[in-house]
Amino acid sequence: SCVVYMHNAERKIESFFSVLHRIMKDNFENYEIICVDDASYDSTCEKLQNYVNSAEKIDSVSIVKMSYYQGLEAAMNAGRDLAVGDFIFEFDSIETDYKESLIMEVYEKSLEGFDIVAAVPKNNVALSSKIFYYIYNMTIQEWLNNDQLGIDIWEKKYRYNNESLDEWFDRVSGGNPEIRRLIVEKKFLFGGRTLSNRGTNRGSMSNCYSHGYIEDSLDGIMDAAKNIAMTYKAQGGQGLSLSKIRPKGASIAGKFKSDGIVPFMEIFNTVTESVSQGGSRKGALLMSLDINHPEAETFMTIKSDLNKINKANLSMEIDDDFMNRVISGDSEANRLFNILCTQACKYAEPGVIYTNRFRNYNLMEFVDSYQIETCNPCGEQPLAKHSACNLSSINLSEYVVNPFTETAMLNLGELKNDIFSIVTAMDDIIDENLSNHALQEQKDQVAKFRNLGIGIMGLHDMFIKLGLVYGSKESIDYLSDLMKFIFRSSVYASVELGQIRGDFPGYDSKVWDATIIKNNFTEDEIKLLKKWNSLRNCSLLSVAPTGSIGTMLQISTGVEPWFSKSYIRNTKSLHGDQEVSYEVWAPVIKQAMNLNWHPETLVTSNELTWKEHIDMQAAIQDFVDTAVSKTINMPANTTPEDVRKA
Numbered sequence: 001s002c003v004v005y006m007h008n009a010e011r012k013i014e015s016f017f018s019v020l021h022r023i024m025k026d027n028f029e030n031y032e033i034i035c036v037d038d039a040s041y042d043s044t045c046e047k048l049q050n051y052v053n054s055a056e057k058i059d060s061v062s063i064v065k066m067s068y069y070q071g072l073e074a075a076m077n078a079g080r081d082l083a084v085g086d087f088i089f090e091f092d093s094i095e096t097d098y099k100e101s102l103i104m105e106v107y108e109k110s111l112e113g114f115d116i117v118a119a120v121p122k123n124n125v126a127l128s129s130k131i132f133y134y135i136y137n138m139t140i141q142e143w144l145n146n147d148q149l150g151i152d153i154w155e156k157k158y159r160y161n162n163e164s165l166d167e168w169f170d171r172v173s174g175g176n177p178e179i180r181r182l183i184v185e186k187k188f189l190f191g192g193r194t195l196s197n198r199g200t201n202r203g204s205m206s207n208c209y210s211h212g213y214i215e216d217s218l219d220g221i222m223d224a225a226k227n228i229a230m231t232y233k234a235q236g237g238q239g240l241s242l243s244k245i246r247p248k249g250a251s252i253a254g255k256f257k258s259d260g261i262v263p264f265m266e267i268f269n270t271v272t273e274s275v276s277q278g279g280s281r282k283g284a285l286l287m288s289l290d291i292n293h294p295e296a297e298t299f300m301t302i303k304s305d306l307n308k309i310n311k312a313n314l315s316m317e318i319d320d321d322f323m324n325r326v327i328s329g330d331s332e333a334n335r336l337f338n339i340l341c342t343q344a345c346k347y348a349e350p351g352v353i354y355t356n357r358f359r360n361y362n363l364m365e366f367v368d369s370y371q372i373e374t375c376n377p378c379g380e381q382p383l384a385k386h387s388a389c390n391l392s393s394i395n396l397s398e399y400v401v402n403p404f405t406e407t408a409m410l411n412l413g414e415l416k417n418d419i420f421s422i423v424t425a426m427d428d429i430i431d432e433n434l435s436n437h438a439l440q441e442q443k444d445q446v447a448k449f450r451n452l453g454i455g456i457m458g459l460h461d462m463f464i465k466l467g468l469v470y471g472s473k474e475s476i477d478y479l480s481d482l483m484k485f486i487f488r489s490s491v492y493a494s495v496e497l498g499q500i501r502g503d504f505p506g507y508d509s510k511v512w513d514a515t516i517i518k519n520n521f522t523e524d525e526i527k528l529l530k531k532w533n534s535l536r537n538c539s540l541l542s543v544a545p546t547g548s549i550g551t552m553l554q555i556s557t558g559v560e561p562w563f564s565k566s567y568i569r570n571t572k573s574l575h576g577d578q579e580v581s582y583e584v585w586a587p588v589i590k591q592a593m594n595l596n597w598h599p600e601t602l603v604t605s606n607e608l609t610w611k612e613h614i615d616m617q618a619a620i621q622d623f624v625d626t627a628v629s630k631t632i633n634m635p636a637n638t639t640p641e642d643v644r645k646a
Contacts, residue, residue, distance in 0.1 A: 139165060140154055140155075140165045143165060143184075144552065144553070144554070145554065145587070147554050148582060149551065149552075149569065149582040149584060150551065150552040150553065150554055152574050152575075152580075152582075153548055153551060153552040153574065154168075154552055156574045156575075157192065157195075157196060157548060157574075158172075158192070158195040158196050158552075160196070160199075160200050160202075161200075169183060169184055171198060171199040171200075172190060172194065172195050172198050172199075173425075174198060174199070174425070174428060174429075174432070176421075176425055176428070178418075178421045178425075179421060179422070179425045182418060182421070182422070185398060186395055186398050186553050186555075187394065187395050187398040187399065187418065188392065188393070188394055188395065188418065188422055189392065189393055189395070189549045189553070190205075190390070190391070190392045190426075190429070191207045191390060191391030191392055191393070191453075191544065191549070192207060192391075192548055192549060193205050193206060193207045193235055193236070193390070193391075194390055194391075194392070194429060195549070196235070197235065197436070198429070198432070201436075202235075203234055203235035203436060204234040204235050204236050204388075204433060204436040204437055204438070205390055205429055205432065205433040205436060206236055206388040206389060206390045206391075206433060206436075206437070206446075207236065207237060207376065207389070207390065207391050207544075208236070208237060208239075208375075208376035208378075208380075208381040208383065208388060208389040208390075208391065208453065208542075209231050209236040209237060209238050209239070209376065209383070209386075209387070209388045209442065210238070210239045210240070210373065210374050210375060210376060210381070210382075210383035210384070210385065210386070210387055210388075211224055211227060211228060211231075211238055211239065211240040211374075211385065211386070212240065212241065212373035212374060212383075212384065212385030212386065213240075213241045213243060213244045213373050213374075213385070214240055214241065214242055214244060214245055214264070215244065216244045216245050216246055221245070221264050221267070224240065224268075225267055225268060225271050227438070227439055228240070228268060228271055228272070228283070228285070229271050229275045229283075230438035230439060231438045231439070231442075232271075232272070232275040232283035233275060233438060234436060234437065234438040236388065236437075236438070237283065237284035237285070237286075237376055237377040237378075238283070238284070238285050238286070238376075238377070239285070239286040239287075239288070239374045239375045239376050239377060239383070240268070240285070240286070240287055240288070240374060241287075241288045241289070241290075241317065241373055241374040242261045242264070242265070242287055242288070242289045242293075242299075243288070243289055243290040243293055243317060245258075245260075245261050245264065246258045246260075247260050247261070247293065247294035247295045248260025248261070248262070248294075248295060248298075260295050260298070261289065261293075261295050261298070261299065262295075262298060262302065265287060265299075265302070265309055265312075266308075266309070268285060268287065268312065269285070269308075269309045269310070269311045269312050270311075271283070272284070272285040272311040272312055273311040282311070283311070284377040284378075285311065285312040285313070285377055286312065286313040286314075286315060286374070286375065286376065286377040286378075286379070287309075287312050287313070287314055287315075288314070288315040288316065288317050288353055288374050288375075289314075289316060289317060290316075290317045291316045291317060291318050291322055291336055291340075292322065296316065296336060297336065297339060299314065299316070299350070300314075300316065300336075300339050300340055300343050300350055301339065301343060302314075303343070303347050303349055303350075304343070304346075304347070312377075313349065313351065313377055313378075313379075314349050314350040314351070315350050315351040315352060315353045315379070316340060316350050316351070316352050316353065317353050317355050317374075318352055318353065318354055318355065319354070319355045319356050320354075320356045323354075337644070338640065338644070340352070341640040341641075341643040341644040342640040342643075344640075344643050345638055345639065345640045345642070345643045351379065353374070353375065353379070358372065358375070358382050358627065359371075359372040359373075359382065360372075360515075361515060361516055361625070362382070362514065362516065362539060362625045362626060363511045363514050363516065363517070363535075363538060363539060363540070363625050364449075364511065364514070364538055364539075365510075365513075365514040365515060365516070366508075366510040366511075366513050366514065367506070367508045367510050367511065367538075369506055369508070370384050370449060370506060370538060371384055371385075372384055373385050375627065376389070378544060378545055378629045379627055379629050380453065380455070380542045380543055380544045380545070380626060380627045380628060380629040381451075381453055381542050381626055381627065382626055382627055383451070384445065384449070385441075385445075386439065386441040386442050386444075386445045387442075387445045387446070387449065387451060388437060388442050388445070388446050388451065389451040389452065389453045389539065389542065389626075390426060390429045390430065390433065390451075390452070390453065391453040391454075391455065391542060391544050392422060392425075392426055392452075392453070392454055392455070393454070393455040393456055393457045393544065393546050393549065393550075393558075394415070394418075394419075394422065394454065394455070394456050394457070394486075395456075395457055395458040395553065395555060396410070396456055396457070396458045396459055396461075396462040396482075397458035397459075397461035397462040397465060397555055397556075397588065398458065399411050399412075399414060399415050399462075400462055400465040400466060403465035403466075404465055404591070404592060404595050404597045406467070408465055408466045408467060409466070410462070410466070410482070412485060415485075415486075415489070416485075416489045419454075419486065419489040419490055419493050420489075420493040420496065420497075422454060422493075423452065423454070423490060423493040423494055423497060423536075423537070423540070424493070424497055426452045426454065427450065427452070427497060427501070427536055427537065430446060430447075430450050430452075433446075434446060434447060447505065448504065448505045448506045449504055449505075449506045449537075449538040449539075450504040450536060450537045450538060451537065451538055451539045452494075452537045452539060452540050452542075453539065453541070453542030453544065453626060454486075454490060454540060454541050454542065455541065455542055455543040455544045455546065455558065456483075456486070456543060456558070456559065457546040457549070457550045457553075457555055457556065457557055457558055458550070458553075458555040458556055459479070459556055459558070459559050459560075460556035460560070460561045460562050460588075461555045461556050461588040463475050463478075463601060464588050464589065464592050464597075464598075464601045464602065465588065466478075467597070467598045467601060468601060469600055469601050469603060470561045470601070470603055470608065470612075470616070471561075471603070471608050471609075471612030471613070471615065471616055475616075476615055476616060476619040477619075479616070479619045479620060480619045480620075480622070480623070483619070483620050483622075483623035483624070484520055484622075484623045486541065486623070487516075487520055487540070487541055487623040487624070487625070488520055488521065490540040490541060491517075491520075491521075491529075491535075491540065494535050494536045494537045494540060495529065495532055495534050495535055495536075497536040497537075498534035498535045498536035499532065499534045501536060502536075503534055503535055503536065504535065504536060504537055504538055506538060507534075507535055507538075509530065509533055511535055511538075512526055512529050512530045516622075516623075516625050517529070519622060520622075520623060539625055539626050540625055541623070541624045541625055541626060542624065542626040542627065543558055543559055543620060543624055543627070543628040543629060543630075544558060544629055545557060545558045545560075545629045545631075546558045554586075554587050555587075555588070556586075556588075558629060558630070559616060559617065559620055559628060559629075559630055560605065560630070560631060561603060561604060561605045561608060562586045562588075562589060562604050562605065563604060563605050563606075564586075564604050564605070564606070565585070565586055565589050565590075565602065565604060566583070566584060566585045566586070567583075567584050568581055568582070568583055568584070569581065569582045569583075569584050570582075589602050605631075605633045606633055606635070608633070610632050610634055610642070610645075610646040611646075613630065613631075613632040613633070614632065614646060616630075617630045632646060634646070
């Protein structure tokens, strides 16, 4: 087998090492490394030799020094006997027709049976993508490292019509070679609905919808039930607020008494239980209620009966005034808050929406035409009535250079460039998906505001590779700086895209007065943003749970730490009614253990205190213009007082 690495290799040697790890899987037996660098290949080869000498399972490795053109020709002429393994080419530029013709000859040679041909000519992304990936013939087993759970998730949730992995890469990337590269490298994935539905015409590509407040009328309530069902049919989840519905016993037209919120909660619960999301899964619903509503106690305790409202998440809407009353000792506020904490302790519900920040800490804070009412089922998307958002996540762990070494660092330059590509690609999804929304109101709202929801995953993996302990002060400081960088880069990307494609129709220059902008940009930077006076999207960052896509890639999900180093996972959702068990190992933890790398970093969720969980969320949310979905694990002996403190 043979690896060819070309041109200015020394400058990129650490990135190349990670590629070697991935391709050779630490087994270098009888590999021949043809190292090509016309500038300084002596030192490059020395570094390579030192690297492979330190790797495990090496029987024989030879490194052949060649000039730039010798390397190209060697690759082209090697033939099937030598090249049963891997070829990697990397170019800073394509300067002559001769070089490009050689690349194309290598490309054609690959069609005869090379397993991998990879090339990155930086001035020709389309050609790069073709050579880098189209010929790889990668199987799903190779892409997902033979992890059966990940393979089953891909098969059952995201694969369409028996497509091959290459066809799947093509479909979900929408023909965008840069996004295709990021997906293949596991640096980025769209949200589940986009992975499932893009290019298929079978449902919406948006995960998140909000119906907003339910109107306090029979017509409004029944219309909401129909609209929710239609949204499920299009494969979207829904959030709604019951806060406007009059309480039980209230007068109706002076003749009747209201039945209150519970009968209508049951209607929405039944709709969710009965209507599949496009036939692929049951609906997802969040219902919320203002804690000042007269039926707040009923709402908080309804799940004490495990047979009631079991198809919806519940959250209390709590404002600063209520919390100030709790702190000041108000008896009624404390009574309600104690009920809330007791129920959360026993049943893990209801959750809490702190409405002052939830509805105002965003780019549209001072734009009256966009009023946030409630959120999607997982809580990461505060949305205006009938709004929707497509999701995606950046795998931070794949941006670590020199992982598991004392020189490990994040490649911020690459991340910044990729953020522009990601913002652009997600903006494309908005237009592709407009006709797939179930309701005209949703189509109108999406077209007017163009919400994006870019999140992160692989956070704990990144910390481990960098030698940082999840929840420590060092990790919190690092994450704060990183999330600020991601938010700022996303804003600049949307500004640039707005100048190219035009602003979102609901744009108002008041976005530059938003608190989140003032917190993350200097006065001079804000003056420049106001001068540019452009923005393509009304929202940018949203940290989703990424349960399915993160598990598929075998990385930590969302902002969460690993649940355990290893565990047995039982699931029915992938196999109908049949329960199937999977043995799950955290690959990054296993790798770190094998390397005896900073064992203190290998903490798992149940080893962290609730405060460490919350501190991690606090480190993120100042830089997220929508919301963060976060789970706080607490031990079985947790008391309501512990929940109250948290």
